[in-house]
Amino acid sequence: MSQPNRIQGNNASAQSRVDVSKPITFSFNNKPYTGYAGDTIASALLANDVDVVGRSFKYGRPRGIVAAGAEEPNAILQLGKTEATQVPNIRATQQLIYEGLECHSTNGWPSTERDVMGVVGKLFGRFMPPGFYYKTFMAPSKLWMTYEKMIRKGAGLGRSPKAVDPDTYETINQHADVLVVGGGPAGITAALNAARTGARVILADEQNEFGGNLLSQTDLLDGAPAQDWIDNSIDELATADNVTLLINATVNGYHDHNFLTIHERCTDQSFDLAPEGEIRQRMHRVRAKQVILATGAHERPLVFGNNDIPGCMLASAVSTYINRYNVVPGKKLLLMTSNDNAYNTAFDWHNSGRLVRAIIDTRPAAGKTVVKKATDAGIEIIYSSAIVQAQGNTCISNAMVAPLDETGEKLSGSVKQYDCDTIATSSGWNPAVHLSCHTGGRPTWREDIQGFVPDNFNKNMIATGAGNGLYPLTEILQDAASAGAFAANACGFNATKTSYAKAAVEDVAPSMPIFHIPHFKPTSRAPKQFVDFQLDVTAAGIELAVQEGFESIEHVKRYTALGFGTDQGKLSNINGMAIAAKKLGKTIPETGTTVFRPNYTPVTFGAISGRNVNEFFDIERYSALHTWHVENGAEFEDVGQWKRPWYFPKGEESMHEAVNRECLATRNGVGIIDASTLGKIDIQGPDAREFLNRVYTNAWSKLPVGRCRYGLMCGEDGMVFDDGVTSCISDNHFIMTTTSGGAAHVFNWLEIWHQTEWPELEVYFNSVTDQWATLSISGPKARLLLGELTDIDLNPDTFKFMDLREGVVAGVPARVFRISFTGEQSYEINVQANYALAVWEKLFEHGAKYDITPYGTETMHVLRAEKGFIIVGQDTDGSMTPYDLDMGWAVSPAKEFSFLGKRSLAREDTVKENRKQLVGLKTTDAKTVAPEGSQIVLDPNQKIPMTMVGHVTSSYYSAVLERSIAMAVIKGGLDKMGDKVYMPQADGTTIEAEICSPVFYDPKGERQNVK
């Protein structure tokens, strides 16, 4: 297949990095193309004379490739051969082609050639000013979702894969003395000078090979092609064992304390799917003592009419395609520049054997070196002029050129047409300051180079090269060498001299500060002059935003969407600010910059999550009995990080049927639950009792050895945040239990008070949640069952409710607590976790004759609700005091020490009338279970908005009571016993209920205290 724009024969560039002996076939928008090994998608498409790569976001205008690197705004592609390997927002300029690569335009539904948005953009374009979406679509707001769907589909922002990603990603922690960001002339020189001191150096570059801008230019270093110097330098670095070289690795985020993330694309440049056993992408998490930013600069395009017609490109990008890829993107070039540097593009084009129509220089004169070269090549230079407008449809047919006055703000003569198919422009360079801003730095404007450079915010960061506003190659190399040596010395190494390659010194004329080319019509009437290609922001749009009163650049940005795209305004920001500044009558530094944030270029979720996917995404905790639960068909529920059995369905049972069966079995025979997830904290020391007195609301001074007590914990605000039973094992030894979800917080709570307030108390804490398994048997047959397996005397006269005994159960040492969360006679058997399964199975073996029934959290919830026992976090919400819960019995105000939260229980707000209080609810219709969260009103006929007095916190069907039961918090509820309340539902019905005590079953507690 022919590649009409591939330079061949004598005109081919000797420094080209593509290998013409290795043709590669790939497809773009379902059409096959051929390129060569080393081509990016962009260079291969240009070689094949593909002009249109997408449609613009708002107006649907055809768009072509503008740049050759990370700053590309238009050629944003969807990549991937299969559903599972789809990757959105790939810049065609940064992705190498490989055999069989498939990619598509993202903005161009249904086709890039002719599409709906194209028509919409043409017809309505002039009616879509900035703020258009806000102004038009936000009202009526209901329709926004519909509009958004349509617009997004039309505009296209890429899509995420719908199938599971089969590739493997990983993260790696790295430590370095010096991290050098960017492997161009500056980065390589800095790395060499740092590495030669023995410092640990990481050199990372986002491209597929080192060399940076040297790959795009024809400079000689030390009198030889620059590639020789690159090869020698990289060889030296690669063989040094204190150096790590990373290519295809973008330093994307600069975080606090010199922590940087590098996104390395390991197999993306060669494969759709990583080969077996290989990692697709790797995230390096680097902690560097010193960071050298050698990030280079992005060229700025000039803003003029119709500057988005495919064929309008950055001058430096044109040079890159010619020199690096042997691709010349057109036949006739018209170059517009405000500086000497861009002249090289005309020379490169000329040397490729194609026609340079003219160089349009906005200045009245240029530097001697470039003028001589142009004259020698026979290229016409037109001074003090500018391209005011490009013409053409899907490609450029000609351009209108007019003379400029010396300010560059007005045209000073008549328009002349030049035929051309490519327009390259340059208004100078923007140092890539992005990383220097990530932790809070604000770039400084330098008038002499018309650009922002990094400030000194980061003390352990040095910017060098074009990234710091240095452009002549000789200066870049010299400065970078010093930066490398300086950074190494700052890490304690001893560099005494620097070394760097020599480049030619050229006579350079100053560039002209010009961003926006005037048109013979006012900006608002002129053809669109694009500033941000990706989001269709025009010069007229920015001027209108200022006119409408937006003065801060951050507001202008948000109103116009300038710099909002996936390119984050790499091309557009400075031009946009310059246009806004001019309209505001301010200077660029007065107008200021917007803030750059991580990441520099988009990062895949795969690289962020690394190996933390599927079962490793979030920690899952299993009790020692987990396999038994799985084997016995448990349905699981997440409780914090724990996987707890929810219920154990038998056969075709529904959850409701299973729970009813489990509840009745426990009430009538014996049920068993794995309560191992309860938080358990071992507390020891002579001051343990005093400590408990301070953190619990009730008193612990007189709790005898072998007894257990229920306690409430409050924050200093007086609100209940955890509860549990704490037992006295010996005078200096207690075991505290907490809620399953609150264990870590409670442990922390104890530590902070002990370490920061009461270090004089001799007390020690240890989390023993995982060490002890808790097997809880409940029901009238529980004692019979346990009696068959233990040497502990279960005589109810001596082993009473709330007693603790130690002994042997099923042959292993155990602590048995006679405590109950079901209201039944209940024993919590604690054994070492690795014995748990054996004990559990013994209990089933002996319990079979009592029809022992395993139950899960749902049955536990019903059983405890029948008894009115609260679950902290379900029946409380951080605004409930013990008194609100009607649990004043668990508060001992008489304790000597003012326990945590005590003072708050007497605050004006906590003692006021009409606080929400916990009560029970019985629905009038016993079969109706009110949904949890139902809002409660006193007058069902009140007009909306109704006065809500509380809500339902827990609601279940109780099998043993054969009716629905609920707990609720209601304003002044404790004084409203017997009152009717109402719960209006979303479907228009209203549930009626009566306020009652939350203790629905066995109010006297005869069952749990049974003898």
Next chain:
Amino acid sequence: MFLIYCPYCEEERAEEEFHASGEAHIVRPTDPESLSDEAWGDYVFFRKNPRGNHHELWQHTTGCRKFFYMTRDTATYEIKEIYKVGEQPKVATAPAVPNKYDQFSSEQAVKK
């Protein structure tokens, strides 16, 4: 991500190992019952939020679990000093920044 020196482990470790526990040196009143609601409320609810140096309480959560203090610049995130519980800071906190809305609210009060 911060790099934090644990004064007990005597090592610099990544922030992931630590947990920030808010403002440091909040001393619990010895006799809470003698305080007015307002004074007690100040202790329980009100915290400084300076721009600049701030004394903070941190815990080496996945390490030694010890609490320690840090003076940190809330604007630059620079850690100025680390010291143990029981010790006093050498670096003073930033002066309180007057809340620009204070003035506004008093103006409103006058209007009423």
